[in-house]
Structures are given as structure tokens and as C-alpha cells.
Amino acid sequence: MDPKDSPTQPDRREFITKACALTAGAVAATVPAAAGLFVLLDPLGRKGGGGEPVRVAALEAIPDDGVPRKFSVLATRVDAWNRTPNVPIGAVYLRRAVGGTVQAFNVVCPHAGCFVDYVADAKHYLCPCHNSTFDTEGRIQDPKSPSPRGLDELATEVRDGAVWVKFQNYRAGAKEKLPA
Ligand code: FES
Structure with a gap:
């Protein structure tokens, strides 16, 4: 060596x-x-949504007179081993506002999480649990409402003749919109 x-x-x-x-x-x-x-990067965020916009309905399925219509939100759920299409992750009310813009509201009441109904005769949303009411723009209608905020509006876009919604659930009981 x-x-x-x-x-x-x-x-x-x-x-x-x-x-x-x-x-x-x-x-x-x-x-x-x-x-x-x-x-x-999971498109569903695995909890309350918050991922990419999902196709919810054809634009022509929404009345053009401002009256909201309820739709289920379906998305593809992906976990470590499976990819499952068309899994219900929530529901929204869609309405065509003045000027044709599309508004989306999560159906979940911000007070304690019940599902609101749209009452066509009264032209407002009603939560059956504690009687909170919201106008068609999602604002609190009754000042004595126990809901700490109006309905949670979601971002929308119209693409290829369909309405896409960036679905998200928010925490109940909080004045601010905090993602769930
Ligand atoms: S859960 Fe809607 S008013 Fe209480």
C-alpha cells in the first residue's frame, strides 16, 4: 500500500x-x-370543503326571477387508496340576482347548524330550529335572530353554461366566517 x-x-x-x-x-x-x-391539496379539504370549485347545476336550472333553488353539492372524494365520484358534501341555494350574477348560499344556518328552508310566500329563508330568518340576499332579517351572522355566501363562477361553486362550510356560532 x-x-x-x-x-x-x-x-x-x-x-x-x-x-x-x-x-x-x-x-x-x-x-x-x-x-x-x-x-x-386534497380538493375537498377533507372537512368542510374549501377546495376547487365544483359543478353544481346548469345555469338554465336556476330561475331568472331571483327565487333561490336548492341543489346538492357533489364532489369526488379522494383518500389514500380510493377515488369516489359524486359524494354529497353539502347543499346550496343558488339564485340569479339582479344583473344575472349568480349567488350561492350554504344551506347550513350559522347559528347552530340546522338546514334553512326557503319560504317562497314570505320571500325569506327560515331556520326551523330557532326561527332565524334571512332575506333573499342572505342577510339577517329579524334583529332578534339568534344567528350571529347572515347566511354564508360562497364564491361562484359560470363556465360552459353551468354554475360552479367553491364549496365551504363555516363554523357555527361565530360572528366571523371561519372555515370549519
Ligand atoms: S340553528 Fe338556525 S336559528 Fe338556531
């Missing part, structure tokens, strides 16, 4: 050992990080 080589052998071995350990560590850290990213 060349004596000049001998001092470098331990250094080389140590370097290779450290490089292998670093590579193994990087791989071990990447797998859970990628899984976490996948959960973050």
Missing part, C-alpha cells in the same frame, strides 16, 4: 457513510412531506 494513501482512507469511508446517511434521511423525510402535501 502506498503510505501516502493510508491517511485518506478513513476520510473517504467517513464521507461515503455520511453521504449514505444523508440520502436515507432525505428519502425518509420526503415521503411523509409528500403525503402531507397531498392532504393539503
Whole structure:
């Protein structure tokens, strides 16, 4: 053996050992990080929605006189092993407002989570649990209403003749709209 080589052998071995350990560590850290990213990017958000807009109804299915109509919201649920299409994740009232813009309201009452009904004769939404009422724009109608805020409006877009809604549930009982 060349004596000049001998001092470098331990250094080389140590370097290779450290490089292998670093590579193994990087791989071990990447797998859970990628899984976490996948959960973050899950279109349903796994709880209250909040992902990409979902197609809810054909535009022509919504009356053009401002009267709301209720629709189920279906989406594709993805978990670690399965992809299940058309899973109900909630429901919305859609209405065509003045000027043709489409409004969407989550059907869940912001007070305690009951489902509101639209009462056509009274032209308002009524929560059957504690009688909160909301006008067609989703605002609290009765000042004595126990609901801390108006109905939760959701972002909409009209694309290819259909209404798409960015569905989200919000926490009940809070004055602010806080995602559930
Ligand atoms: S849950 Fe709607 S008013 Fe109480």
C-alpha cells in the first residue's frame, strides 16, 4: 500500500457513510412531506370543503326571477387508496340576482347548524330550529335572530353554461366566517 494513501482512507469511508446517511434521511423525510402535501391539496379539504370549485347545476336550472333553488353539492372524494365520484358534501341555494350574477348560499344556518328552508310566500329563508330568518340576499332579517351572522355566501363562477361553486362550510356560532 502506498503510505501516502493510508491517511485518506478513513476520510473517504467517513464521507461515503455520511453521504449514505444523508440520502436515507432525505428519502425518509420526503415521503411523509409528500403525503402531507397531498392532504393539503386534497380538493375537498377533507372537512368542510374549501377546495376547487365544483359543478353544481346548469345555469338554465336556476330561475331568472331571483327565487333561490336548492341543489346538492357533489364532489369526488379522494383518500389514500380510493377515488369516489359524486359524494354529497353539502347543499346550496343558488339564485340569479339582479344583473344575472349568480349567488350561492350554504344551506347550513350559522347559528347552530340546522338546514334553512326557503319560504317562497314570505320571500325569506327560515331556520326551523330557532326561527332565524334571512332575506333573499342572505342577510339577517329579524334583529332578534339568534344567528350571529347572515347566511354564508360562497364564491361562484359560470363556465360552459353551468354554475360552479367553491364549496365551504363555516363554523357555527361565530360572528366571523371561519372555515370549519
Ligand atoms: S340553528 Fe338556525 S336559528 Fe338556531
